[in-house]
Amino acid sequence: MRRRPNATFILLTLTFLALTACSKSAPGPAQPAAPTPPAAAQEAPLPPQNATAPSAPQTDSRTGVQQPATDGTCLECESVTPDKDRAGCFKLRPGKAVKNKKGKTVTGRCEPQCIPYARCRSGIMTCRLGDTGPIEWFECARKNKNTSSVPKAGSIMVIGSEKGHSMTTGHLGYVEEACPNPDGTWTLRFSHTNFDRKCHLDLDAKVLFNPKTMRAAFQSGPWKPWAKDLKILGFILR
Secondary structure, three states: OOOOOOHHHHHHHHHHHHHHHOOOOOOOOOOOOOOOOOHHHOOOOOOOOOOOOOOOOEEOOOOOOEEOOOOOOOOOOEEOOOOOOHHHHHOOEOOOEEEOOOOOEEEOOOEOOHHHHHHHHHOOOOOOOOOOOHHHHHHHHHHOOOEEOOOOOOOEEEEOOEHHHOEOOOEEEEEEEEEEOOOOOEEEEEEEEOOOOOOOEEEEEEEEEEOOOOEEEEOOOOOOOOOOOEEEEEEEOO
16 A cells, blocks of 8 residues: 655645745846936037138228228227327317408418318328318328228228218318227217317217218217218228
């Protein structure tokens, strides 16, 4: 007769099998991701290879006048250094009243006229051709390559002929300060004399100048009411 397995033996066998099934090692924790390097440690982008240097002023072959640079990087005002002796240019001397050949009383010219005043202020003594008018002086300076369409402090701004305001020979004055604007225009501080043929002096008039159109508009001073679109020939330089 076959003997049945002992119940105790069966129980021990089942217990052993259960312990063996649970003896496998549990999976370890996941490995942390590699840390991302800080932004400062990342390689900086290289500058563009086609970068160009700021453009320099160019000379117009037709007029001989320098044109402004187009990069617009410099927006600082340029002013003249105050001169202790400049008051000597301000001494206006009204002309004397005399009778002409027809017996009519006339008044002589006020001095200094616009040209002697501008020469005195700037120290520019080029093209002394006798009783030279503003336009003649500019043309002479242009031929000598001493003109520019870019205003500079200490230069002389030359206004073209304005027949409607009795300025057939033009007019000029001294640039005290030149300030470039972001839109390409310039704000000038401008002084001139004999602007009304009545022996007057206009100091520090505010003038807006556009080099693209070569036009200027007075924004202060006696000329403000009418001088809104003056033709500018250019600027005489030292």
